[in-house]
Amino acid sequence: MPIINRIAEFAPELTEWRRDLHAHPELGFQEHRTSDVVAAKLEAMGIEVHRGMAGTGVIGTLKAGTGDRSIGLRADMDALPILERGEGERPHRSTNDGVMHACGHDGHTTMLLGAAKYLAENKNFDGTVHFIFQPAEEGLGGGDKMVQEGLFELFPCDTVWGMHNIPGIPVGHFAVAPGPMMAARDNFEITITGKGSHAAMPHQGIDPVVVGAHMVMALQTITSRNLNPRDALVLSVTQFHAGHAFNIVPDQIVLRGTCRVFDPVIQQSLPERIGRIMDGVSATFGATAELNYIKGYPATINDAEQAAVAAQVAERVAGAERVDRAPRPVMGAEDFSYMLNVRPGAYIWAGNGDTAGVHHPDYDFNDEALAHGASYWAQLVEDRLTRV
Template identity: 50%
Template sequence: MPALPEILAFEDDLRAIRHDLHAHPEIGFEEVRTSSIVAEKLATWGVEVHRGLGKTGVVGVLEGARGPGRRIGLRADMDALPIVETTNLPFRSQNPGVFHGCGHDGHTTMLLGAARYLAEKRDFEGTAVFVFQPAEEGLGGARAMIADGLFEKFPVDEIYGLHNAPYLEPGQILAFAGPAMAAADFFDIFITGSGAHAAMPHASRDPIVAASALVQALQSIVARNVSPLDAGVLSVTQIHSGSAYNVIPEEATLTGTMRAFKPEVMDLMRTRMKAVCEGIAAAYAVTVDLRNRPTFEVLVNHEAEAAALADAAREIVDEEGVLTEPRPMMGSEDFADMLRKAPGAYAYVGHSGDLPLHNPGFVLDDAILPIGASLLARIVERRLAA
């Protein structure tokens, strides 16, 4: 079956919630409206609501009708991206420069759908804990919730999450054990030289020339230092410098990210990046200030829980639609921090979108909503079966 019949019965409600969230996206730690809607919906369905963990996070607690037992956590992210939306959807973003370009509006809606279904049935033994997390997009929302006592106040025996996947076919669910998403650092590099008139470059120490050389040199780290048998990525994603046609500026700034699955590869890349920056500084007579920020751990799915998630998926989609062969991705997810506190797993749910995540034209297929909600609901019912 494509989804649980009880969830299909309120599919229109899920679509309306998702469209509303999409039209009013909020950046990490600013999800005030979103978290209020989440809290209101949970309370309406009789779920115990707790607010303020990780600033704008929300936790819902639901006791099953079959008495006390184990505790299963479900997590969804709520934040949007600083991207200008180009979809022209009728419910497109009304907040300029902010866009749900990763589908977190859908993830939040799916978890709300699972919470509504479970609250209406309560046919399980134990407790379901619904974790609505802020600031997944590199701002450390999971760590903020954990620092605020998430797992001390709301302990769980297992925890599960999911992500939409436009690179899978509709009706496919991917769940496998082991490393699934890469560790990631974000970096900022500040280059300071000496400005001058653009007609007199000899009087300057040009930070733009140094920055250009540094971008090229950084690419040698993966190409010539990381073993071809190990995965590694280093991407410069921003270059900022200058304000006029005829002025060589004083400063240039580079930002970006590096990723790998092994700690030793991350350490190697950090060491080589520092050495390359020092070399460029010496070669171009500028100062180079490297600031590296470890942001994501490797997301590792636990074996038993990944198998349980795949089994639950088989009740939602056809057997042929459940994929369990490892398919690690260089993207990163701070659900990894939660999986270091409790065993669990993370799944990917395919849909008909034809543009990648973080693209300004990305469109989430609404048909995924009852499927994701059903998967989350079933993992609770299966793991808390009497």
């Protein structure tokens, strides 16, 4: 079965909605207009609306029949601090300069609204659907905040589901795997204190730049020497802040970086391992160092059973040849992970075609994908909450 016909019929309307959201992007926790638009559309569909969770979050609740099964579908609403390119070329270009829907959350919001419209019209299911529109996916943890504010206590969901567009996969194609889809993301900051001196008399000081250089190299051995080669970890030192003059050895320098990992056990071990290298290397040179390890989003890990359900549903919408059941996971991070940590479910990728990559100033969500994504959502509900 291809795209749901009724959704294909109103695809031009979805394109208008998507482009309106694209033209009015808002940063995390500031999605006031977006949240108003989403709430108004849900209300117009006759869907019960709950607002104010995690600030700008919106939850729409739709019931049909008498069954007590329930499902949560989640979309994100926030944009990124990027100046969109294509002035004068793209009619729906951002009108909020310096803020841009460069990750396609305008498309995600629209696809979920499209599914809501179809399901409210047809009610061809038995149970309760919660349409979850979350704020602040990009780094600020809006998904985490919703879970903390009692999302699943107030809106009980047997399962919860997420979707993200992915450039480089054709429109109408889907990809979903059991196990990890996206990595956990932690950041770290190391402050190294030596002893400043005249650069011509280094023996009178302790040079923290040399200590830092050794430390950057030694940190690479966590991936190359401590990890099972079949496991995945990225550890990148991305900032090295040191000194201000040609002829002065500074007192103190700061290194910053990020870790990306799928396995929570490896993730847990990182502060200790980084700390041991940091202490050992600085002691070698008589310097001292301090670690500030900042835990971020957990890994997005699909429940095997629910990933198989997602793949089956995608196959019903797109055809088996358009569903990749074994995509390689990506080292980026996603805060839908907080929801998947407390409810079974799965996160699926939907092809965005041959567009610029996400977070790029040329990126645009592909409107051709709207009906495919909305059909996946609708089919998922009709399959999970089949009428008896």
